[in-house]
Amino acid sequence: MAQQFTWDHTVEFVNDLKQAEQAFAEQGLTASYGGKHVGHGTENSLAYFNDNYLEFLTLYSRSEALAETLTRGQIFHEAGELLPEFEGFYRPALHVHGIEAAAERLRSKGVELGEIVPGNRTTANGEEIRWQLLWLQGDDHGLRYPFVIDWNADEATQLERYEQSGLLHRHAIGEVNTRRAIFEVPDPATISAHWADLFDLERTIGVDDEGRKYFDLAVGGGRDWRFVAGERNGITELQYTAPAGKSFDITIGQARYRSVEA
Template structure:
C-alpha cells in the first residue's frame, strides 16, 4: 500500500484563527486554511513538513448536519469537547486503495470529491475515502488523494503555508487511548499493512501499549493499566488520539497541553 501519514485532525469549538494564534504562542507557524463550503466547516493548519495538524471547527451548524462526510459527523459528536479526533493517510490512487480494502474484508464507502476555498479565493480539491465502522470504536483512519500531490510541497512553500525551516520536520508518532491495545494494533496492522512492533508498559502513561509503524509514523495504542487491574467497565474509555510527537528543526524540546490534547516537540538529532 502506497500510504504516507498525511494529517491529524484536532477538533475545536473556537475559530480556526484563534487555534492558529495558540500555536504561534509556542513559536509554531500556523495559517488559516479556509472554508469547506459544502460541509459548513472551516480550518487552520500547522505543518511539519508535508504532514500537518488540521484545526477543524463548525461555522454553519445546519449545513454541517447535512454533510455527507464521516469526519464532519465525528466533529459534531465531539462538538463540545476539543481534542484530537482522527488521522488521515494519503495515497496516489484512492480507487485502487478502495479495492484493496474491499479485498481485506473492510467496508469502504464511496470516494468523496472534496474542496476547500482558500483565503485568497483559490479552490483546493482532493478525494477522500472513509471506512464503515462500529459506533464507539476508535475512529479508523481515513484516506486522501491530493489533486496536486507531485508538486504539493513546492506549492505549500510558495503560499507560505510551510516555511522553509519546517519543510524537513515531521510527525513522528501519534498516541491513541484504547480499550484493548493488542486487538486494536492487530486490526490496524492488517488494515494498513503495518508490522506490530512491540507490547510494553508505559509507566508515565500508566498504560499497556502496543505500536505499529504506518506511512512513516509510529502509532501507539495505549490501554489504561488501572482499568485492567481493577477489571473496571472499559466502556467508559473514550477511544481517540490524545498525543502527537513532532520532530522539529529549531527550538527546544517541549510538551504542551493545547485545546484538550498533548503536543510534544523534540529537536531532530543528527
C-alpha cells in the first residue's frame, strides 16, 4: 500500500527571528518564538495556518550546526553553511504516518536516504516536543528534496495539540490558511512528474493568469505545490487564503508571502 505524504510545513532560513516576526505583525499575521533545537545550533519562530505551518529558522551556534552530519541533521548543517548569505525558503516537509514505510518506498524509488532520527525542540515554556525525521540526500536537477516528518500522531490528534497549545486562531486579520507553494524550476514538467511518482501525489497541468504553464501536485488539505519555469530552482512564494478585505504581501529575504483569492 502506498505511503501517504501530506504537506506539513515549510522552512525559511532567516538571520533575525524578531525582524521576521515584525514583518508578519505589520500585516496582521502572527509568528511567535518556538524555541531552540538544543545541541543542534538553531532556533525558530513559528506561524500556524490551520494544520500547515511556517518555520523561520536561524542560528544560535554556527559551530553546533556545522557539527551535524547531512545524514542525521541536514537542516542544521545546511543552516550553518548557508546563513547569513542565503535568506529565503529552504525546503518543505512532508508528513507521514509510519516513517519506516515511507523510507522503504523512497528507497525503492532509488533515492539515497539518511538515517531516521529523533528530533526535539524545547519551547519557550520549557516543554520538549519530539518527532522523527528522514532526510533525502542529494537533489533533483539542483532542487532540494523535501524532508519527511512523523509526529507519531494522526491529523486530528496533531490539530488538537495545536489547539491546546494556543497556536491557532492568532492572526490579527482572522483565519488564514495555506493554499499553495510556487516552485520556480528549470524543467517543471520533468521535476513535477518525478515528485508525483516519488511521493505518490496527484498531478494536474494548467495555465495561470500570466500565461505560464504550470504543473500542480496535490499535497493534502486542498493545497498544492505548483511548478513553473524559472531560474531560482526552489520555492519562491507561499500563497494563502485570508478573510475578505484582509490581503497581505510580505517579502523576507528571497521569500514572498501573499494572500490570494480562494
